Amino acid sequence: MELHLVDATYELFRAYYSPRPPVRAPDGRDVGAVTGLLYTLLTLLRDEGATHVGCATDHVIRSFRNGLYDGYKTEAGVPRELLAQFPLAERAMEALGVVVWPMVEFEADDALATAAARWLDRPAVERIWICTPDKDLAQCVSGERVVLRDRRRGLTIDDKAVRAKWGVAPESIPDYLGLVGDAADGFPGLPGWGARSAAAVLARFTHLEAIPASVGDWHVDVRSAAALNATLRARWEEALLYRQLARLRLDAPVPQTDPEELRWRGARRDAFTALCEELGARGLAQRPQLWRD
Numbered sequence: 001m002e003l004h005l006v007d008a009t010y011e012l013f014r015a016y017y018s019p020r021p022p023v024r025a026p027d028g029r030d031v032g033a034v035t036g037l038l039y040t041l042l043t044l045l046r047d048e049g050a051t052h053v054g055c056a057t058d059h060v061i062r063s064f065r066n067g068l069y070d071g072y073k074t075e076a077g078v079p080r081e082l083l084a085q086f087p088l089a090e091r092a093m094e095a096l097g098v099v100v101w102p103m104v105e106f107e108a109d110d111a112l113a114t115a116a117a118r119w120l121d122r123p124a125v126e127r128i129w130i131c132t133p134d135k136d137l138a139q140c141v142s143g144e145r146v147v148l149r150d151r152r153r154g155l156t157i158d159d160k161a162v163r164a165k166w167g168v169a170p171e172s173i174p175d176y177l178g179l180v181g182d183a184a185d186g187f188p189g190l191p192g193w194g195a196r197s198a199a200a201v202l203a204r205f206t207h208l209e210a211i212p213a214s215v216g217d218w219h220v221d222v223r224s225a226a227a228l229n230a231t232l233r234a235r236w237e238e239a240l241l242y243r244q245l246a247r248l249r250l251d252a253p254v255p256q257t258d259p260e261e262l263r264w265r266g267a268r269r270d271a272f273t274a275l276c277e278e279l280g281a282r283g284l285a286q287r288p289q290l291w292r293d
Helices: 008-016 032-046 085-096 108-119 135-140 159-166 170-180 195-205 225-234 236-246 269-279 282-286
Strands: 002-007 052-058 099-103 127-131 146-150 155-157
Touching (some): 002 032, 002 108, 008 085, 052 108, 085 269, 099 108, 159 170, 170 236
Parallel strands (some): 052 099
16 A cells, blocks of 8 residues: 555645635635645545545644744744635545544654654555655655655655755754754754755764764765854854754544555545535535545
């Protein structure tokens, strides 16, 4: 079997900011993100042949990471019309019949990482597709067995592609982000450290702790190596904190223990039909090719 683990938060944002005309329910609510999410999931199920699907959401934007770092991302700046669609989106996915992991203390990315790690070595699982372009999840990639799938661009990112794109192995992605920062998540990285210097150093040493304290032992071709090393040593605790923020947890509350529990057995006819009426999207009600009842 192949597992498709979907970053539903990303899909909601993508649908909300798409150039399509606004979609409103009969009661006037903006439901464009939810209908866009349903269409892309139905495409995954109907046209791309997915059979085992798990979808993770950020039920709330804040997580345990906000307690670690004040500048970490929050719901500030997210349009109210989009935030209001998150609970509706979870209800819609449940009506569609796919497994949903709504995260509160953790983030959606943690749920996807937890699921991927849990079933990586199961003999029955041939491949795990993490459906997102999010670079944070590149740390979960394992050879050609666990890969990222950017469905919008039609790209598959395996181990070789991670190294080609970011210059480091998947296991070095948290260290890389600890040095260069992640604007999307709200932490800055270390001054002077850029993508090229971080990739060059981590391609040789893999993790922060392995970087020699003496720059003379680096033997890496980077500019201003002495200044970079001085910054790393002076701001060592910051680098470790930023790496901690970037490192995905593998103990998120994903209740399923057997990957077969992710099998899609069809939409729940009554619930899905009623939801489509609520959304004013009657065309969606005809799209599921399988009904659970």
